[in-house]
Amino acid sequence: MNGRAPAVLLSINFNHDGAAVVLREGEIAGFVCTERYSRFKKHPGLREADLDELLDQAGITVADVDHVLLCNLHNMDSPDIRALHGSDLKDTWLEFWVNQRNDRVRLRGRDIPCTVNPDHHLIHAAAAYYTSPFDSAVAVAIDPLGCRAFLGEGGMLIPLDRGYDSWFTANIAYTYAAEHLFGSSIVGAGKVMGLAPFGQVDGGAAVDWKGMTTFQDLLAFASTAPTTVEVAGKPLNATLAYYVQLGLEHQLAAVFSDLEEVCRASGIRPNLCLSGGTALNAVANQLCFTRSGFERLHLHPACGDDGTAIGAALWYWHHVLRKPRVQHSPADLMYGRRTYTEQAVAAAVRSAVDADPSLLVTVTGDHAGVAADLVADGATVGWFDGAAEVGPRALGHRSIVADPRSPTVRDHLNSRVKFREHFRPFAPAVLNEHAAEWFGLADSPFMLRACPVLRPDVPAITHVDGTSRIQTVTAEDNGSFHTLLTRFAARTGVPLVVNTSLNTRGTPIDETPADALNTLLTTGLDALAFPGVVVRKAGRP
Template sequence: MNQINVKTFNILAINFNHDGSAVILSDGRISAFLNTERFSKKKKHPGIREADLNQLLKQAGLQLEDISLMILCNIHSMDSDDIPKLYGSSLKESWFDFWVNQTLDKVWINGLELPCLVNPDHHLLHCSLAYYTSPFDSAVCFSWDPTGFGVFIGKDNKMTKVRYDIKTHFTCWWYNEVASQLFDTGIIGAGKVMGLAPYGYPGSLQNKRLEEFADMEEFFALSDNGGNPVMVEANGRQLNATLAYNVQALMEQQLGDIMNDLCKIAADNGVAANICLSGGGALNSVANQVAFRNSAFERIHLHPACGDDGTPIGAAMWYWFNQQDHPRIKYTNRDMMYSVTSYEDKIEQALSLPEYEGRIRVERTTDYIRQTAKHLADDKIIAWFQDGSEIGPRALGNRSILANPRNTDMKDILNSKVKFREGFRPFAPSVLNEFAAEWFGLSDSPFMLRVCDVLQDSIPAVSHVDKTARIQTVCEKDNPDYYTLISNFHSITGIPLVINTSFNIKGESIVETPQDAIHCLLNTQIDYLIFRNFIVSKFA
């Protein structure tokens, strides 16, 4: 009997907007992923370059001719002038060469013709990523960002668009404008607004709701608080924390109203009380939790790559499940959190480079986890590097800077001497999931996308000015080594969590390679860099 050769269906999807990224989905499973900025070192780098395309194919062990379909996402929707402002150009000149025909169903790359799709609905891609990676059989999906918003119902393997209107101002636009005013950039400054907002408590909204403002100018005028707003100094600038507080409050208010509407849509369409959130607006972890807590939804799901870096994954999953009618696949947290590329075979080579001779001290040890926990308990600052880098903007235990949450001064030390960023910005805890409810009143938050109250006084370094924290819960099955490290720290200190911030400094992308990690060690006051079986420190 002749054996039938069934060809794998490989979808290559690319995001050409900011947060450039690409994925290869092979029969519904991620076989390669990359985020362009991790390699170019230009934050928010749109699209991908020739080297990125080649690296992606190498990850998956494929040639370009093995690609069954290309999906080109967000190719005409550069939604911010921040990229030219940051780099002096749109960076489109860095993209690999390709040409699409007039009917938008064929693309030519390096002399090869491939079938393609161009620009599927932006919010469909966000919502598809959230829904298809969720554990839900049905859910209402909501995406919002400065381009707008979209509502979809997911049932089994199908996505259906729902007509929904926001009948007043759209806070994502206002939030972006506030970020631009305070930090000269919307796409990078939005996260800073969220961190600054609690310093402006109680704000000056005077009980006004969003729909009561005539326009944004009235909102800005009210946030000036009669010429007496709460100001916070950062890097020699005075920042209007009242303005940040007010726009955050309006975002929480609007998302709460939307969730109430979505609950009704779920009930009317026979959908379970499940909500999937996505889009750049869903990176606002404070608003996520406030709105969800006050809603009638019972369960919530977000993918760690809520922003545009996740849209190619959403596009590929939408095509595989919705368009090709394949049954749903169960994705683990680890599938969602980490890319497939491991650098374990490159570590010794990097440590042996001549440029580091006399600059780093390398200790080889299989006891590196226990020793690292002891260093953390002794207030040493640790850079932790293992396996593939995180998917999405949050460090989730593979490219993390770690520290002792008990030290009252640690927040200021990390901001000023390691991250080189504004002093008001908080740090997140990674907590063993089985202790999360006791310490934070919340469990099962593996992607650092929900904010909750800090219930204990013994961890001041992760308690923001309003006594909240954006937590990552850690389970052994998701990241065994990271779980073991925190467990060792717990055994030493009685504290089941550590400070976790992204392994980078202000203005730079999260480190990708072992050389990136060594470079960051040498240019900060990080005490130890931990690779698997290696403890690296600087010569005095």
């Protein structure tokens, strides 16, 4: 490093949701999520090709890296990866060597200073806190491994010893319920959240949780007279999902209540940063925050372990090196850095037309307007524009959009496009300037907060409990997607569309133009919009 302070950090997550980031002078210069390129969902670690992609995004080589953070290395392997793919996929990892003191890593012929396995919950919390607009806040990280809290002041993030792990069990129960109902904890948790309202029980809030000390206790309690939802001939215990969700909300509210007292006693502002895989539970997030005394809430779009790579880099930059905080816009956080040229799109479209000559290709300077008209006329449209999303939610760069007014579009998307369970709900993307009148909430850009649907006639995005997990869209964060919504609103009077991820069940969100075109060709999608060109199937709207 020639005596200079580190300026370029490389941070890698080796657990499921493998990911890596290059942080240059405190700014995210490159980000990769391994599964997007390998096409193996939840792919752990990083491959050589992914490192090449990351360095190319950042415009650097390994010679420019000053410090490496190796996160979650060999210490939190999930058996779900082997169950999903028949292998733990570690044979795909890039080649590296760490010395006995765990302070230097050899990577592509260079020995580089490193940090191995910074505290897991700390780096979850760091992703949320250091990307927040708060100079003073409490940060909470919750996942199946525990519930931990930290005080954030300026560039420092200090752990709190509150003993939550001695009684916070809902995170574990959620994992067991996902495995019991869907055979996998890491891909089943979101399904549990969607199933829960179908099993709602009158008087459920009066449950004596102290009488249940094991998951088997809860399972037995929920199985006495369960409401079931049948999927592929199998009855799913929706009452179990309901009680697990209710338990999470009960315990999360207790954590928030305790931390309000900590803030008051410590002089910390009543700002809350929430992270960890449990923070993907948009229903509990919003409900418990609304009932708390916290005034402001910030989440990072990569709440899962992909976000720990980002959190570790930011923690090292700000907390360890004491570098000043950097302001991050929502767009900086929710979109990656790899974009695809018009030439790359055109080449992929030519290949798709070669495979299916019936495809109709329209060159246009108004792809947002064309897509809006197609959706208003009843089409389901893939939307590919800009760099792919960071985190698991479609946020208007790799989306499927449809008409929220349609009473049939939810079943069509589940059965013929996404190929997933019929009870799964869909979320809306809504113009931020109209979000409050439709949902009572604005400024929710990451689709991590669920709230009541206040207006009728949008059944495609209204779940059985009357709520929806919203993404608010501004022109500053995503100009072309905002245009699509604006044009759809002008046609229909409705300032929102169905927005779900551009992929199918069991596959990662599409990364490349070729991935997106394959989804068009192999599903019931009607069309696919790229900047400058719209591809439609013959005979479709």
